[in-house]
Amino acid sequence: MSRERRPAATLHIDWTLCDGRGLCTELLPERLARDEWGYPLARDGSGGDVPLAASQLEAARDAVALCPRLALTLRKD
Amino acid sequence: MNEALWALGRGTGVVALLLLTVSVVLGIVTRSGRPLLGLPRFSVTLVHRNSSLLASVFLVIHIVSLFFDSYAQLRVVDFFVPFLGAAKPFWLGLGTLALDLMLAIIVTSLLRRWIGRRVFRVVHWFTYALWPVALAHSIGNGSDGTSVWFLALALASVVLVAVAVAWRVSANFIEFGNARKGETR
Amino acid sequence: MSGMGGEVRPPRGAGRLFAAPASDLTSHLATFGPVPDGPAASHLLDELQASGLQGRGGAAFPAWRKFAAAGSGRDPRSRGGAAVVVANGAEGEPRSAKDATLLRAAPHLVIDGLLLAGRTIGARELYLVTTAASLPYVARAIAERTDATAIRLREVPEAFLSGEASAVISSLEGGPALPRDKSRRLSSSGLAGRPTLLNNVETLAQVALIARFGAEWFRRLGTEEEPGTRLVTVSGSDLAPTVREVVGGMTVAAIVRAAGGSTDTLGAVLVGGYHGAWLPAERLDTPLTGHDLAPFGAAPGAGILVLLESASCGLKASAAIAGYLAAQSARQCGPCANGLPRMAEVLEKLAGGSRDTALPAEIRRLAALVTGRGSCHHPDGTTRLVLSALTVFSAEVKAHLAGGCLADRRARAGVAA
Structure with missing residues (x-):
């Protein structure tokens, strides 16, 4: 897979709201893993602002809509 | 015509109750x-949301059909104000109460992005009142309420919800609960 | 540009912020002159840019840029409304005393800076937040003058994170003094959604001096990168917390001596406070500048230096700080609430004499795991301190894993000698 030049959008995790319920990690497995306490862990080490490729936008929108804690926002750059 | 409305009212009431049971259990899950029997977490959430929406659709049909059914003697005020009914006011009142709670929960769920998490959560807790009230209404008011098949169904639902609630209050309920030593606010 | 046509001379030497002989308004005016008024607004922004003044709360962000961002309101995400200025004197860091000292000794400079900032960005609301202990000094100063009635004084609790910018805003809005998610910048959406300029009280005091005497005067002391003077707090190793105003670019060793400390028996100095990094004794000739400290992962921060005797174990000292920081987590973010106690626990084990050779790697793993995963920089700052301890005290780590302690050995040798 070739490297994306620019992310299509950024998925922002509000850590004060996140409770590690794991829905986003199921929907975006290629971007998010889970740490030993269940909280989402960006595979590229990007912390709380996870860059997304265009192909991941739809899954990210689902994650935003389904997050039980409303902890996610999608930002177009 | 009346027979058809009556059957529709009964049938949709039973279906609404069963959907509500599914929603309560999946809400706890x-x-x-945690995922449920191979169903991923996001699917569990989706089915939880959709079953409650579907339950409210059946509830609307249930109420409207019985409103036009002359035997039930429903008035508009009985939709919203409990215990004023002409027939079986107590049991009908429970149904009204359940409807009011359902309305509050559905509206706050649809608006949760705007009203904030706290209001959403507090109102959502009323589900634990809504479900038994709806069940009592169906047994006490329904014409099938005391038939064997319905009581068997009701008993199965009670067991299901009771098991879910017992699990909910158990120590090992939250996934990663044991790994999380630092409790968050 | 002096305030009153030559009557007042700009302070010479390093004693700028504390140039007035007393904290009252008369001494203040006699020393510094009145706040220049009139068309200074746009001019001040230029002077600030030319001065190179950086924020003194710890982040070292260029002051003029912060002013410009809050004043422009050009951010499309801004909900608008009249701008707000907040003077932050919360000083949550336990090893810092400079803000309290400044508010006590020179409250009028801070008030001047706050008024100037408000005028520059067209703010309608001005706040000064500080701890209960400092409030009376500021209140007394405000009561002395007629131009400061718009300033609202607010108390914040004394906790490590209560001075964090978004925690200050939260507390001003009536919420808990805890950090918030940073999806919006304060400059566009701060207090009640309005453009907000939040500055450390020392930064504002420096602004008050630059507005009077100009950027060129400011730069007469210090270096290109660290112009002017800055306040430092030195403590540790029998030295009670001592606040000094020092010239930018001074070496750590010189600052320690200026504060009355000795560098002879030091093993290391913690630079930048509990979110800072260790500087080994043999490198105390490093100037207190961002550039010079970068190789150590340190920064001048809020000017905090903590001394460690060579006979004191750096791992034990670091473990104690890590334990404190873990307990100070706001417990809002899962990775911080779970990761910091775990990291502190493993470091404590290593410091306590465990010979498990997997411990250092486990500390590094946990550090990587929590970094960047919180609404504020608390996990990042704690990680910086812990990783710095493993690097600077690497010989001590080896000694501990071999069942000994270099500091203990030095202490015993010292007693024997």
Whole structure:
């Protein structure tokens, strides 16, 4: 897979709201893993602002809509 | 015509109750953060949401059909104000109460992005009142309420919800609950 | 540009912020002159840019840029409304005393800076937040003058994170003094959604001096990168917390001596406070500048230096700080609430004499795991301190894993000698 030049959008995790319920990690497995306490862990080490490729936008929108804690926002750059 | 309305009213009431049971149980599973029998977490949440929406659709048909059914003697005020009914006011009142709670929960769920998490959560807790009230209404008011098949169904639902609630209050409920030593606010 | 046509001379030497002989308004005016008024607004922004003044709360962000961002309101995400200025004197860091000292000794400079900032960005609301202990000094100063009635004084609790910018805003809005998610910048959406300029009280005091005497005067002391003077707090190793105003670019060793400390028996100095990094004794000739400290992962921060005797174990000292920081987590973010106690626990084990050779790697793993995963920089700052301890005290780590302690050995040798 070739490297994306620019992310299509950024998925922002509000850590004060996140409770590690794991829905986003199921929907975006290629971007998010889970740490030993269940909280989402960006595979590229990007912390709380996870860059997304265009192909991941739809899954990210689902994650935003389904997050039980409303902890996610999608930002177009 | 009346017979058809009556049958529709009964049938949709039973279906609404069963959907509500499914929603309550899946809501508890959602809270645990765990998948359910191969169903991923996001699907559990989706089915939880959709079953409650579907339940409210059946509830609307249930109420409207019985409103036009002359035997039930429903008035508009009985939709919203409990215990004023002409027939079986107590049991009908429970149904009204359940409807009011359902309305509050559905509206706050649809608006949760705007009203904030706290209001959403507090109102959502009323589900634990809504479900038994709806069940009591169906047994006490329904014409099938005391038939064997319905009581068997009701008993199965009670067991299902009771097991879910017992699990909910157990120590090992939250996924990663044991790994998380630092409790968050 | 002096305030009153030559009557007042700009302070010479390093004693700028504390140039007035007393904290009252008369001494203040006699020393510094009145706040220049009139068309200074746009001019001040230029002077600030030319001065190179950086924020003194710890982040070292260029002051003029912060002013410009809050004043422009050009951010499309801004909900608008009249701008707000907040003077932050919360000083949550336990090893810092400079803000309290400044508010006590020179409250009028801070008030001047706050008024100037408000005028520059067209703010309608001005706040000064500080701890209960410092409030009376500021209140007394405000009561002395007629131009400061718009300033609202607010108390914040004394906790490590209560001075964090978004925690200050939260507390001003009536919420808990805890950090918030940073999806919006304060400059566009701060207090009640309005453009907000939040500055450390020392930064504002420096602004008050630059507005009077100009950027060129400011730069007469210090270096290109660290112009002017800055306040430092030195403590540790029998030295009670001592606040000094020092010239930018001074070496750590010189600052320690200026504060009355000795560098002879030091093993290391913690630079930048509990979110800072260790500087080994043999490198105390490093100037207190961002550039010079970068190789150590340190920064001048809020000017905090903590001394460690060579006979004191750096791992034990670091473990104690890590334990404190873990307990100070706001417990809002899962990775911080779970990761910091775990990291502190493993470091404590290593410091306590465990010979498990997997411990250092486990500390590094946990550090990587929590970094960047919180609404504020608490996990990042704690990680910086812990990783710095493993690097600077690497010989001590080896000694501990071999069942000994270099500091203990030095202490015993010292007693024997």
